[in-house]
Amino acid sequence: MTLMMVATALGWVGAVAGLVAYAMVSRGRWNADSLAFQGTNMVAGVTLLTVAATNGVWPSVAANIAAILIGMNAVATVLRAKKRPARNAPGLTVVEGTAQDRTEPAGQPAAPPHGVLASPRSSAGTPGVGHRVYAEAA
Incomplete structure (x- = not known):
């Protein structure tokens, strides 16, 4: 199995993960601020970043890095909100x-x-x- 085959397989995993996340939010099954949605999007971003880097598609690498950073920020925001004490509610x-x-x-x-x-x-x-x-x- 070559590196290109592994990258291609990861690309398909990332593409499916991104589509699943989009479909779940669009159908109202997940919220945009849910950990499931953000985590799935970050997995898609990491796998698609790997494929783009392997193929030297640098604009896609940059876009996926931005998507991963946005997802990390959203996860941190959700986790901070969950830790907020109930007395502030x-x-x-x-x-x-x-x-x-x-x-x-x-x-x-x-x-x-x-x-x-x-x-x-x-x-x-x-x-x-x-x-x-x-x-x-x-």
Whole structure:
């Protein structure tokens, strides 16, 4: 088996890997920021770089080096995001209240405070059940 045969076989592996990654993202099976997509693209880049270097196709070598570096940067970004502590993640704030929390002029229902849903009233006009609203922290 010659070096050219090995390079050709690697070229086919790289071409198939690149097409699989593209198809998986296009069909919504993988996300562009997934480790599977980025890893598959880097494997394709390394194998195609090997073929290009073996054949002396230097523009393709440069393009594959750029693709590998972009993939490495994306993998590092994904890994940093996974290591980020949960305390930095947005949380939920509980806002509670009932119709009894506010005074209403006779015959006019008061508008609920901003961000709070109005509580239902019974047929007799008495305050209904309290409510709970979740607001995402900014």
